[in-house]
Amino acid sequence: MRSLLHKLGRPAAPADIVEEVQHNPNDKEAAVGTTSATNASDPGAETDSSQEISKEAQAGIQRVEAMTKVWTRNDMYMAYITIWILYFVDALQSGMSTSFYPYVTSSFALHSLTATTSIMSSLIGGLFKLPLAKILDIWGRPQGFCAMLGCLTIGLIMMAGCNGVKTYAAAQVFYWVGYNGLTYSISIFLADTSALKNRALLFAFVSSPYIITCWISGIVAQRFLDGPGWRWGYGAFAIIVPAVCSPILWLFYKNHVKAKKAGLLPKHESKGNFWQTLKFYVIEFDILGLLLITTGLALFLLSFNLYSYQKDQWKSPLIICFLIFGGLLMIAFALYEKFLAPKTFIPYQLLMDRTVISACILAGALFVSFYIWDSYFSSFLQVVNNLDVVKTSYVVNVYSVGSCFWSLLVGWAVRKTNRFKWLAVYFGVPVTILGVGLMIHFRQPNENVGYIVMCQIFIATAGGTLVICEQMAVMAATSHEFIAVVLAIEAMFSNVGGAIGSTVASAIWTGVFPKHLAKYLPASEQQNLTAIYGSIVTQLSYPYGSETRNAIARAYGDSQKYMLIAATAIQAISMVSVLFWRDIKLDSVKQNKGLVF
Structure with missing residues (x-):
């Protein structure tokens, strides 16, 4: 970190890293001449006047x-x-x-x-x-x-x-x-x-x-x-x-x-009286469009999060209403933005851009897959691999540490090659499939926890690659004016994916674990089935290696196998998504003006 601070503290930097964005001859905006002035307090800084402020931007x-x-x-x-x-x-x-x-x-x-x-x-x-x-x-x-x-x-x-x-x-x-x-x-x-x-x-x-x-x-x-x-x-x-x-x-x-x-x-121009100002901001903020999409998503996501609290679960009238009305409001949002909105939240053509929509689908698929295999991961490590809470946290944190560290190398590779698609196609998705797929075999009783850590490293490096690449994809496909909006849309798909993934994991767990637990438990423990199923404390109370603990571990292994098969299958969507991206050459896209990194 000390060497990095030293590097950042230099008054000047190579022109290919910190740059004044120069005039693009193909830019539709008129150039007003090129002048530069030296800042006395910062000899390396220049004032670029080769581009005007975007007059049509907000x-x-x-x-x-x-x-x-x-x-x-x-x-x-x-x-x-x-x-x-x-x-x-x-x-x-x-x-x-x-x-x-x-x-x-x-x-x-x-x-x-x-x-x-x-x-x-x-x-x-x-x-x-x-x-x-x-x-x-x-x-x-x-x-x-x-x-x-x-x-x-x-x-x-x-x-x-x-x-x-x-x-x-x-x-x-x-x-x-x-x-x-x-x-x-x-x-x-x-x-x-x-x-x-x-x-x-x-x-x-x-x-x-x-x-x-x-x-x-x-x-x-x-x-x-x-x-x-x-x-x-x-x-x-x-x-x-x-x-x-x-x-x-x-x-x-x-x-x-x-x-x-x-x-x-x-x-600052006056928008008129109170009602004129209110009308202006209602149109500028696309209030009706925002209400439709946020309300629709809220109802849709709440159904996935709250169904387990309902007596009839998915058959509950409340959950059915949430799903139906949430879906209808999201459809209404798309139709309103296409045909009626005086000022759209995001241009419809951009939302339908194959790179943008495919990157958003990738974000959703990654979160679906992640929450399927991660939901009961820490419990598995404690019950099946007999790790304490501290060691469990170390294994779980392999993903966070590995993905953040690896993303630095990905960022460097993107900068050097001026492209990002190749990293997702040839490394990100295949290695994710490899890591999640191998866990089908290794996340089982009697397997060495070191192999699980190996799989986590694979998934972490691939995850660090794909998260960076999907963000680059949505940003590269749009102009500076819509950067904030497309990143918000990408985050929205991630939220939806996470809710779906958690629900799938919960459905597999409740459908598989208690049945297989009843199958494997010795007869003397059958009366404790409900207590064992409902509490990790009860599960851990049985000595490691005992007949009952082994039965619990086998039920965990069976549940994990189904979860990991589902998580691996979802990655087929990820592969198709990245193949639809345009292979954009990044240094050919000029979005920013002024002094930038």
Whole structure:
């Protein structure tokens, strides 16, 4: 890290890494001449006036283009270093919060409501990216960033001071909207300030803190629990997170002032009276379209998350209504955007672009597959492989550490070759199929856990490749104006995929495990079938190697085999998806203006 900071601290950098985006002779916008001036405080920085601010773009996009035309390399380096630190703090806090969860819920009596709240907060936090994309485009990146920072901080404060499950429930919604929105806003800012061919490397760089935090977040949580308590754990980060964000906010403000003095910012025009202003923003935000898609997705995803709480499960009238009306609203959204919307959330032609839609389908398929095989993974390691909680966490974290580390190499490969499709076609999908497919054999009783770790390494390297490549695919296929929207759509497909994957895993588990458990349990333990099925504590209470424990392990193995077969089969969709991508040469796509990485 020290050598990296030294590299970033240089006043100048090679022209192929940090560059002023020069005029593209094929650009339809008129060039107004080429001049450059040397900044006294940063000799390596140049002010590019070869391209005007996009006059047809929305105000938020115009403002960020203006900022990149006036900021210096030192400003850019400071922004990226601050973002890395912010990702580190956010990842540390998120991991710590997960460790706090059972201790927080144990303080309340209404555990079932807390579980439902967790579903709702995750769902709302994921879907909020859709309206946030429009906020970033219309009002601006700093405005969206500040709003999400406010939500995150409010959530942490409420969790620190909550005295009941209802307050904690509301706090979770604020927290996850803020957390997901903050990381999403940063991703859009990175896309705004980087050349397309370097963007994969930059995305991988700011995600690298997860390599460290997954090992230390539990230690930090334990120190708080042994000391001042979980409330101070939340309270401390309610102070730390805004403090860490202050440098990037200062950079936003500083360069906003510079751009304003340079006359680069779009002029604020009156929208008329209150009703005229309201009508303008209703059209600009595509309010009806957003309501249709977010409500439809919310109902559709809730059906997958809440069916197990219903007496009749999938036959419940509530779940059937959720599925039907959710599906109809999503269809209505597509028809409205195609035929009626005065200003669309995303151009219909772009949504139907084969690269964009295939990348989104890949995102959904990856999450379906991941949540199928991952849902009962930690339980399997403890019951079948007899690992304790700490060692189980090490094996589970192989994916996080491996994918984040490998994505750095993927980013470098994308930058060197100027292409991304080949990595997905020849490495990402095949190695994912290899890793998940091998687990069909190795995730069984009496198999060495080292082979499972090997499979995890395969899946981690492939996952790190595909996540980067799918993001590059949706960004390369569009213009700067729609970057925020296509990344939000890609995240939406991931949410849907995760919900479907969890449901498939649950269906296989409830359909296979109890039946096979009854088949393998010795006669003396048949009366304990329900208790064994319902509790991992009961499962672990039987000595490792005993007849009952072996029977439980065999039932686990049978369940895992069906899950892994399903997870492997889903990858056929992934392979077809990446084959439909256009093989885009990244350095031929000019999206950004001004000084970029």
